[in-house]
Amino acid sequence: DAGITQSPRYKITETGRQVTLMCHQTWSHSYMFWYRQDLGHGLRLIYYSAAADITDKGEVPDGYVVSRSKTENFPLTLESATRSQTSVYFCASSESTGTRNQPQHFGDGTRLSIL
């Protein structure tokens, strides 16, 4: 039971490049989330998805694009990376949103450095 996996674990790229972070879950959870974690800010929600083909913005969506063509995958793309997007990115999934009292399950993160 792999759970939720993120790839790559580490990525270094340059400003202006396009970068895609992958997230795959094996539970068939309907909800998936992308967070970024920065010192001094904790975790902040970038985008989330309630089901395949349904996505919505979180607190800090600018500069990011997501898609959800299959329930198990939720890739996050930085279309033109900037240094301010250097961060650790976490993907999570849950059976429902927090309002329905369900915990979220997190991957181990992708550490992204933009030079």
Place this chain on the structure above:
Amino acid sequence: SQQGEEDPQALSIQEGENATMNCSYKTSINNLQWYRQNSGRGLVHLILIRSNEREKHSGRLRVTLDTSKKSSSLLITASRAADTASYFCATDARSGGGADGLTFGKGTHLIIQP
């Protein structure tokens, strides 16, 4: 802006002692969750307490919730070296762009000295 704020930011205690962390939040919630994060790893769910609950236990963990004060506490009893980690509270209250998902505090870094 952050919904939850943990206190203290860092805590160092001796193995076997109890560790208490606090969380304050700003708006009404349906539930509050606590997560643990070991260095270099993702967050792991510890416990969820609903807004109509005042206290909940899970093994060595005890969580309290005071909705009138908009605060919660996490108590870890008989701490072990393996409890060394960062602990985050998270609420389901909407913030920022009004999205679903959780709103996390900045965390308490707990160090258990052997």
